[in-house]
Amino acid sequence: xxxxxxxxxxxxxVLTRPDPSLGTVGADxxxxxxxxxxxxxxxxxxxxxxxxxxxxxxxxxxxLQPGSLSVLILIGENPGIRQGVLAQTLMIxxxxxxxxxxxxxxxxxxxRRVPADDRRSxxxxxxxxxxxxxxxxxxxxxxxxxxxxxxxxxxxxQTLLALLTKFHGAKGPAR
Amino acid sequence: xxxxxxxxxxxxxVLTRPDPSLGTVGADxxxxxxxxxxxxxxxxxxxxxxxxxxxxxxxxxxxLQPGSLSVLILIGENPGIRQGVLAQTLMIxxxxxxxxxxxxxxxxxxxRRVPADDRRSxxxxxxxxxxxxxxxxxxxxxxxxxxxxxxxxxxxxQTLLALLTKFHGAKGPAR
DNA sequence: CCATTCTTGTCCACATGAAAACAATCCACA
DNA sequence: TGTGGATTGTTTTCATGTGGACAAGAATGG
Numbered sequence: 001x002x003x004x005x006x007x008x009x010x011x012x013x014v015l016t017r018p019d020p021s022l023g024t025v026g027a028d029x030x031x032x033x034x035x036x037x038x039x040x041x042x043x044x045x046x047x048x049x050x051x052x053x054x055x056x057x058x059x060x061x062x063x064l065q066p067g068s069l070s071v072l073i074l075i076g077e078n079p080g081i082r083q084g085v086l087a088q089t090l091m092i093x094x095x096x097x098x099x100x101x102x103x104x105x106x107x108x109x110x111x112r113r114v115p116a117d118d119r120r121s122x123x124x125x126x127x128x129x130x131x132x133x134x135x136x137x138x139x140x141x142x143x144x145x146x147x148x149x150x151x152x153x154x155x156x157x158q159t160l161l162a163l164l165t166k167f168h169g170a171k172g173p174a175r
Numbered sequence: 176x177x178x179x180x181x182x183x184x185x186x187x188x189v190l191t192r193p194d195p196s197l198g199t200v201g202a203d204x205x206x207x208x209x210x211x212x213x214x215x216x217x218x219x220x221x222x223x224x225x226x227x228x229x230x231x232x233x234x235x236x237x238x239l240q241p242g243s244l245s246v247l248i249l250i251g252e253n254p255g256i257r258q259g260v261l262a263q264t265l266m267i268x269x270x271x272x273x274x275x276x277x278x279x280x281x282x283x284x285x286x287r288r289v290p291a292d293d294r295r296s297x298x299x300x301x302x303x304x305x306x307x308x309x310x311x312x313x314x315x316x317x318x319x320x321x322x323x324x325x326x327x328x329x330x331x332x333q334t335l336l337a338l339l340t341k342f343h344g345a346k347g348p349a350r
Numbered sequence: 351c352c353a354t355t356c357t358t359g360t361c362c363a364c365a366t367g368a369a370a371a372c373a374a375t376c377c378a379c380a
Numbered sequence: 381t382g383t384g385g386a387t388t389g390t391t392t393t394c395a396t397g398t399g400g401a402c403a404a405g406a407a408t409g410g
Contacts, residue, residue, distance in 0.1 A: 082389095083388080084388060095390075121388060
């Protein structure tokens with residue numbers, strides 16, 4: 001496990017550093033992002049991590065994850081939706097969706113129904129328990145959403161939302 | 176493994192569907208997103224998945240992943256950067272960063288150096304091999320970036336970038 | 351100077367998500 | 381009718397990423 005050189009030197013690289021005068025070496029050191037500075041993917045990833053972190057802060061104790069919650073919400077909004085459609089909409093692999101739904105089934109949150117006209121597929125809907133979980137979580141979720149972009153003005157948030165939608169929506173529904 | 180009812184019925188849920196007249200049941204069925212429609216986190220996730228997919232399309236054969244490439248780029252831009260700083264900047268766990276860097280070390284792309292003034296830490300820089308890999312990949316990367324948002328106008332792309340930066344940057348560097 | 355506490359990177363156990371092979375079912379078409 | 385191919389969900393296997401304990405070194409404070 002070592003194609004490594006752990007050389008023990010320390011000279012010459014101050015010159016390549018952005019601004020040696022900053023002194024304090026800590027994490028607040030200015031980092032050159034180079035081409036990443038203008039990379040959409042890069043900033044998307046960072047933004048999503050941020051949103052993720054915020055989510056977990058809000059829903060700390062609830063044992064809920066962003067993905068799971070969105071699945072529940074979508075089932076609630078579209079009773080009888082099929083697993084595959086759900087997976088495609090959320091850009092989750094079908095194999096993964098199977099696991100998620102299985103988990104919800106075991107927790108009694110989601111009921112499966114095999115329609116007579118296509119016995120391969122599975123229609124999903126919330127149980128009463130699932131319904132009430134979503135209902136009770138929703139206010140917290142909405143409050144979280146409202147606060148989530150407190151670094152942006154309302155207008156900026158709106159613009160961001162529109163641009164994101166246009167960005168990911170414009171190329172067809174995620175083959 | 177079955178808190179499940181696999182009932183075999185098929186009635187009554189057409190009523191709850193958005194528009195039964197659409198007929199074709201396929202994936203192009205209109206899905207109600209409900210509160211997700213206006214959720215930043217939701218659209219961020221979808222957008223990132225989209226960017227991810229595009230990235231893999233471009234760099235299919237190169238065995239490169241978005242994360243790995245950004246690590247390499249950042250090391251290239253900041254020779255001597257320490258692992259922890261890198262991890263913090265990219266919002267990657269230190270434990271994971273250790274693995275990544277280890278992999279780069281084994282491939283001879285990155286050299287580690289333990290500075291004399293703090294022998295816990297590890298300074299990273301690209302080897303010649305790493306340098307040339309980044310150099311040869313960069314044009315492709317830049318082209319990819321330029322094309323990545325072809326569903327947006329140049330101005331929209333610029334706005335999106337700025338808003339994302341403001342969004343994730345405004346709350347401090349990811350504690 | 352020593353003891354305590356904090357940092358930095360590493361290791362190991364585990365969770366999360368993806369790729370691919372698979373079984374059941376449906377559909378097209380002869 | 382029935383046969384080959386496509387679709388739908390499941391299973392298995394594997395890569396990727398996280399959490400927590402740890403060891404070595406550095407800082408703090410008497």
